[in-house]
Amino acid sequence: MIGIFGGTFDPVHYGHLRSALEVKDIFGLDEVRLIPCANPPHREQPTVTAEMRLQMLELAIKTQPGLKIDTRELDRYDLHQVPSYMVDTLASLRQEFPTESLLLFIGSDAFKHLTGWHQWQRLFDYAHIVVMTRPGFERQQLDDFFKARLAGVNELAQAAAGKLCFQQVTQLDISATAIRDIIARKQNPGFLLPDAVIEYIKQHKLYETR
Numbered sequence: 001m002i003g004i005f006g007g008t009f010d011p012v013h014y015g016h017l018r019s020a021l022e023v024k025d026i027f028g029l030d031e032v033r034l035i036p037c038a039n040p041p042h043r044e045q046p047t048v049t050a051e052m053r054l055q056m057l058e059l060a061i062k063t064q065p066g067l068k069i070d071t072r073e074l075d076r077y078d079l080h081q082v083p084s085y086m087v088d089t090l091a092s093l094r095q096e097f098p099t100e101s102l103l104l105f106i107g108s109d110a111f112k113h114l115t116g117w118h119q120w121q122r123l124f125d126y127a128h129i130v131v132m133t134r135p136g137f138e139r140q141q142l143d144d145f146f147k148a149r150l151a152g153v154n155e156l157a158q159a160a161a162g163k164l165c166f167q168q169v170t171q172l173d174i175s176a177t178a179i180r181d182i183i184a185r186k187q188n189p190g191f192l193l194p195d196a197v198i199e200y201i202k203q204h205k206l207y208e209t210r
């Protein structure tokens with residue numbers, strides 16, 4: 001089973017890293033692929049180049065062999081300059097792994113907007129979706145499309161795709177937006193993201209202005 005964790009990673013932080021590691025253990029995954037987004041369809045272009053966001057990601061996961069970086073969204077953008085739709089990413093992963101269970105992890109905030117994603121129903125043709133929730137999270141009433149797909153952690157290995165699962169993880173109250181603000185205010189972002197990434201940000205003078 002392979003985990004997929006997409007994000008802008010502008011910059012990557014311990015909120016992303018802790019939850020990626022935790023779901024790897026909870027679901028017994030062979031690996032979790034962190035997939036940096038090249039051209040986010042749903043938000044402004046990141047302030048930092050794709051290459052730099054990728055370099056920060058590489059520094060962040062160096063000591064965690066179960067976490068991998070997958071650059072297919074960046075590679076696709078280099079070739080076609082198209083928006084980085086998740087459905088295209090999952091379709092290409094499915095080609096590479098025809099029978100493997102693929103688990104797409106998204107935050108509960110992202111789940112609220114899932115029906116706005118490009119061809120969102122097709123996501124379930126290629127992968128299971130796991131919504132990472134925080135303690136106290138109360139699920140909204142689900143419509144029939146989602147209800148029919150609900151499954152527990154142990155059921156996901158039985159199919160390659162198509163299920164919806166809610167899983168509580170430790171969600172550190174960290175966001176890339178807050179980190180960018182802290183740096184722009186010349187404050188210290190220590191303990192919110194790996195030191196090697198902080199060092200990189202300093203060296204390249206990133207996020208110094210808003």
Ligand SMILES: Nc1ncnc2c1ncn2[C@@H]1O[C@H](COP(=O)(O)OP(=O)(O)OP(=O)(O)O)[C@@H](O)[C@H]1O
Nearest residue numbers: 006007008009015019106107171172174175176177
């Ligand atoms: N603190 C966190 N804990 C767990 N998951 C997180 C956390 N922050 C972001 N995520 C999840 O990681 C994925 C990628 O998030 P993203 O790269 O946009 O980070 P972000 O911190 O939310 O960035 P920004 O503040 O720029 O929007 C999303 O699915 C998001 O829900």
Ligand SMILES: O=C(O)c1ccc[n+]([C@@H]2O[C@H](COP(=O)([O-])O)[C@@H](O)[C@H]2O)c1
Nearest residue numbers: 006007008037041042085086087117118
């Ligand atoms: O495919 C889409 O239409 C789509 C719309 C919104 C978000 N996504 C993906 O969801 C992941 C997390 O998004 P975000 O905004 O929380 O960084 C990231 O990989 C995005 O590319 C994808």
